[in-house]
Each structure stands twice: as C-alpha cells, then as structure tokens.
Amino acid sequence: MPGAHHPQVALVEWVIAAGAAAAVTAYLLAAARLRRRGDAWPVLRDLSFLAGGGALVWALLGHLPGGPFTAHMAQHLVVAMAAPLSLVLGRPLTLLLRVLPPRGTRRTLLAAARARPVRWLLFPPAAAVLDVGGLWLLYRTPLAASHHPLAQVHVLLAGLLFTFAICQLDPVRHRWSLAWRGLTLLGAGAAHAVLAKSLYAAPPPGAVYAATDLHTGSQLMYYGGDLVELALAAVLATQWYRATGRVLRRSTMATRRTVSAE
Template identity: 45%
Template sequence: MTPEHAGTGAGPLVVAALAVVAAAAYVLLVLAARRSGRGWDPRRTASFLTGCALVVVAGPAGTALGGFPGHMVVHLLVGMVAPVPLVLGAPLTLAVRALPVGRARTLTRLLRSRPVAVLTVPWVALLLDAGGLWVLYCTPLFTAMMRDPAVGVLVHVHVLLTACLFAWTVAGPDPVPHRPSVPRRLVVLGVAVAAHAALSQLLYAGVLVEVPGPAPGRMAGAQLMYWFGDLAEVALALAVLGRWRPAARPAPAPA
C-alpha cells in the first residue's frame, strides 16, 4: 500500500471490527444490568455507541478522501474523536454493575492493580498517546505501516487503545487509581494540545517528519490535524470541567 492509499488498509477494518464487538458487548451488559434491576443511564449507552459508530465509519471516510488527508481523517476519528464518547459511556462502571459478583470483583482487583495504576498516570497516558504519534510521523514507522498490513493493524489498534486510555485517565467517569486534581489534569490536556499542534506544524512544513507522498496531500492532512484535533481535546476539557465540584471554602470564623 502506498501513501496515496493511506486511508485504506487492514488497520481501519480491524479497529472497526473491535468497535462492533465492543458495541455488542456493551448492549449485552446494559441488558444484564436492567435484568438485575440496577438499570443504566441511556445517555451513557448513546455515548458509547456513538463512539463505536465513529470508529466504524473512519475507514470508509478515509478511503473516500484518499491520500494522506484520508489517513488523517482515520486518525482523527479513531484516535481523537471517538475515544471521547467511548469513555463517557463509562463501560467499566457498567461492567462492574452488570457482571456476576465474582467476575465484577476480579475486574475491580484488576483496575486497582499496580500496572493499571502506572498506565493511568496522566503523564504516562499522554506519552503513550501523543508520543506514539510523534514516533509514527517522525520515524520510518509510517512508511512501514503503508507497506505492511500487519504493522498497520498494530498502529491502528495502538492509536485507539492509547487514545481511550488517555481520555479515561483525564476525563472518564470510570474510576481511576489516584486520579490527580482537575487543575493538574487540565495542565496535561494543555500539553497534549501543544504536542499535537507542534506535530501538525512540522507535518505541514515537512520538517523532521518522514511522510512520503505529494507535499500538498501532506499539508492538507496536517491542517486537518491542527484544526480538528483541538476540538477533541476541547471536548475532553469540557468533560473534565463538567464533573468538577470544587471544594467549598470554610466559612470565616465569627469576629
């Protein structure tokens, strides 16, 4: 596969299949929660299914546009836009609520484990997410992804999972071990915005990046990343602020 066909390939198909499986599993958990009498907020269901739908349509959207802009559309939908509604669907909370007690306790222990605690440190999640994009576009990895379908699959799965990890860590309603304060998470989001903006500018200029193909296509893809990438991070920031309940200041002592 050449850079001119960067919007196509096995990667978008695999993540689309994962999204379909995730949507089916989510619906089954919702039904199980209702049968148990616990119920589930339909807004959460709509949010998660919207995220799955965005992952599914990413491949066809990228193919329709074609070239590096098509690749960037897939990246934006899979790695920046879809993770926001996916994590706002609170799938982990749903699983704990709907699964049998034994399995729910196993999942809870897993979420409290040391590896999860490390991965959900916001700076670690940011490094895996945004740092992975720098590796993709500033090394020969992008060319390898275009030539080898297996590499393309791994890259797309990595992009989806690390983006969901970052969104969960920063703004997800599901519990996170040792989640930092809202101001600190907003600082991490600010760094993420700066990292994506800097990378998009390098792509536009063709400096320090390894993206073969026509320059106009590379520049158009960079513009998509610059303008639409910020929208996803603004949505994350709004999700963080929407759940923020600042601690009330103690009333002054009477004189």
C-alpha cells in the same frame, strides 16, 4: 497512510472494526440487563458508546474524503481521538463492574483496575507520553513509511488510555487531581499542535504527498485536534463545576443549620 491498502493493515482494520461492533453489542445488552434489573443507566451513555463504536467502524472500513494524507488524518482523528472520547464517556468499566456477578471475573477485573502498574499507566503525563509520544515516533521516524500493521492498534489503545486517564470517569483506585489532568491536557494539546504544524512544512520521512494534500491534512489534524481538546476540557470543567457545587451546597446547609440552632 498510503499503507491502507496493504493486506496486513487491512486485516488489522477489519479485526478492530469487528471488535468495536462486538463491544457495542455487549455494551447495549449489558445496559439493557441493568435496566431490566431496575438500575438507572442514562441513555446518553449508550448513545455515546454506540457513536464511538460506529465512528470507529466507519473510519476503518469506510471511504474517507480527500487525498491520501488528508484521508489518513481524518482516520487518525476518529480512531485516536474522537472515537476514544465517545467510548470513554459511555463509562464501559463502570457498566461492566455493575453487570458482572460479584465473584469470579468481576473480582479479577476490579483487582486489575486497582493494581499498582495500572495506577502508573493512568498517571496522566505517562498516558500522554505513550499517546502523543507514539504519534511523534510514527510521523517523525521511518516508522510511518514501514506500514506496520500494529500502528493502528497502538494509536487506538493509546488514545483510549489517554482519554480514560484525563476524564477519569470510571472507578479506579487512585484518582489524579484536576491539576495533573488539566496540565497534561495542555501539554499534550501543545505537542499535538506543534506536530501538526511541522507536518504542514515537512511530510513524514520517506513519504511523498502533493503539497495541497499535505497542507489540508495537517490543518485538519490541527483544528480537528482542537475540537477534541475542547471537548476534553469541557468534561474536566463540568466535573469541577459539579464538585464545587456539592461543596457549596453542603456548606450553605451547614450554615443554615448553625443559624437555626442559635
């Protein structure tokens, strides 16, 4: 947004970036502690979390290319979509639950992760409405022109919530089925694509951009969103492929046992 230079917005961006750097440091220390203890923790998860945090810091504090709308869209793609995916793939909740001592904070955290309201917050369509619905509000109401400093915080948190609910990699009590998650991804992706195309034709109310900037930015939103949706779909497809593989192995082993018993 052109509000990137508003002092309050800049302050919020610095705070988020500092939070991201602290989270990455804590993650790497926790993973190192786990490994010293002899637990296995894939290095790919560390790299994914590190990349997510790094991308967040770069998108918030770095200089993004293009006109103001294009630069804003690049920032949006990283903060709301790409960085959350990268962070969620690091399975931070699993790591935290493993590294914390059994009593105290761990118990509270586990209780929170299993609380009923959290279950509904992680209901994929609900998370999608909070995420993409918030985006529609941001771009299709005068909210966009108001440069609210907390808009960036909402976009990041909603992106994390949506990605977390779709991927469902960390242990929470209720697991929503692949159908819920896949169909939600389809609906959210469609809403994102329609919003991107509508921005091509008309900027957010109260905002003025050069036509080329608007066109480049909205196409970046459309095709950039595609890449993240492809990655999310690949996560779901991999989960399905592995789960059916386990069922298949069990059934072939069972058949072999019956055959050899006869």
